[in-house]
Amino acid sequence: MKWRWDQGRLDYLRFENIRSIARCCYDLNGVNLKQTDDILRPALERATTLPFAPKHYKVWRNYGRVFECAMVATDLGGRLTITDIGKRLAEDAEWTVDEYIAVIITRFAYPYPAFQDYAVSLTPVFPFCAIIRYLLASLMTGKSAKITVEEVFSILIGNNAQGTESLDFFAQLRPTDVKPQGDEERQVREMLIFLSQTNFLKWSAGSLFLDIEANDTESIAQIEALASPMLRTREPITQAEILSCASLQSDTILIMPTLTTRETTLDAVFTEGKRIRTEHLRLERSPRLRKLYFAQAPKPHKCDMCTGNMQTRYPWTDNILELHHLLPLSSSLTITTKGTSLADVVPLCPNCHRSIHVFYKNWLNSENLNDFRTPSEAFNIYNTAKQQVQI
Numbered sequence: 525m526k527w528r529w530d531q532g533r534l535d536y537l538r539f540e541n542i543r544s545i546a547r548c549c550y551d552l553n554g555v556n557l558k559q560t561d562d563i564l565r566p567a568l569e570r571a572t573t574l575p576f577a578p579k580h581y582k583v584w585r586n587y588g589r590v591f592e593c594a595m596v597a598t599d600l601g602g603r604l605t606i607t608d609i610g611k612r613l614a615e616d617a618e619w620t621v622d623e624y625i626a627v628i629i630t631r632f633a634y635p636y637p638a639f640q641d642y643a644v645s646l647t648p649v650f651p652f653c654a655i656i657r658y659l660l661a662s663l664m665t666g667k668s669a670k671i672t673v674e675e676v677f678s679i680l681i682g683n684n685a686q687g688t689e690s691l692d693f694f695a696q697l698r699p700t701d702v703k704p705q706g707d708e709e710r711q712v713r714e715m716l717i718f719l720s721q722t723n724f725l726k727w728s729a730g731s732l733f734l735d736i737e738a739n740d741t742e743s744i745a746q747i748e749a750l751a752s753p754m755l756r757t758r759e760p761i762t763q764a765e766i767l768s769c770a771s772l773q774s775d776t777i778l779i780m781p782t783l784t785t786r787e788t789t790l791d792a793v794f795t796e797g798k799r800i801r802t803e804h805l806r807l808e809r810s811p812r813l814r815k816l817y818f819a820q821a822p823k824p825h826k827c828d829m830c831t832g833n834m835q836t837r838y839p840w841t842d843n844i845l846e847l848h849h850l851l852p853l854s855s856s857l858t859i860t861t862k863g864t865s866l867a868d869v870v871p872l873c874p875n876c877h878r879s880i881h882v883f884y885k886n887w888l889n890s891e892n893l894n895d896f897r898t899p900s901e902a903f904n905i906y907n908t909a910k911q912q913v914q915i
């Protein structure tokens with residue numbers, strides 16, 4: 525079974541942009557995609573600030589596959605048709621990147637109807653479930669929980685993994701001589717980077733890492749449950765299949781890893797009843813992000829707000845600085861082909877970190893918002909608070 529993805533579209537597949545695309549498709553649901561005017565282009569370019577080049581082709585012709593891989597919309601009888609997932613992204617501003625990716629993981633299967641080789645006769649292969657199950661099996665057998673693009677081909681595709689098998693199956697897989705052909709390598713790499721937007725995975729130095737500790741049994745159990753294929757009868761018509769596999773029944777239960785292992789005083793002031801704020805903290809607690817950040821940050825490490833050097837102030841401590849994510853609370857880390865982006869992260873001492881979230885909470889409450897509307901709004905509010913710190 526060929527594993528494929530829409531290559532060259534990483535910017536469009538950033539969660540924030542998927543949400544903006546979903547909002548446009550929601551507003552334009554039902555428009556005729558065959559009419560001469562490209563009604564999608566101005567709305568999409570405004571909402572995402574991305575170019576939908578080339579200008580002389582209709583957006584749907586070159587980008588329709590992005591919308592379908594992201595399970596946001598399809599072309600039903602020449603009309604733009606939003607999926608349930610697209611609707612949810614557009615209507616529910618609190619639907620998080622983790623909840624979205626969790627839904628994609630259980631549903632995305634080959635052959636996928638956005639590609640030409642779609643056929644209902646073949647047994648479906650769930651690539652995201654296979655990748656995550658392999659990572660879990662590696663973690664539990666004491667190996668490093670990471671996978672490269674080459675290993676996806678040699679270990680998962682080479683052994684015909686379907687994503688439905690037990691962790692024991694994945695623990696016993698041995699490399700084969702299956703290698704990517706042509707642009708398959710790039711497609712699978714970008715697919716892994718798309719997946720790395722969920723908090724428990726990170727893309728770094730050419731590998732996808734499972735970002736949890738081996739002793740975190742609760743998260744392991746939750747992630748295993750989350751990486752369980754949704755088995756259903758597939759529709760023979762491709763557009764119908766996209767709508768069907770993106771359908772969200774009201775009883776869809778999402779099992780998300782909790783924050784039980786790394787709770788701090790911040791949780792009490794910040795997470796109460798707010799999904800997006802919990803997600804923000806989960807991202808900031810990532811052990812892998814912390815390791816990556818402090819390995820490249822200039823020394824000595826200082827708090828970005830009060831400029832305090834915690835190692836001078838508390839000489840008996842190692843590194844008590846915490847990471848704070850500067851994008852809107854519901855944002856994922858920016859994805860790049862190189863690795864997890866560290867540009868949107870600053871180190872803060874525990875006091876300043878707590879204080880900035882209090883500042884956020886007060887400001888968002890005064891504006892009657894749940895989250896910042898844009899990255900620049902989030903940056904501005906952070907800087908406003910930073911300027912008011914009395915040292």
Ligand SMILES: [Zn+2]
Pocket residue numbers: 827828829830831832872873874875876877
């Ligand atoms: Zn500080």
Ligand SMILES: [Zn+2]
Pocket residue numbers: 808847848849877881
């Ligand atoms: Zn924070």
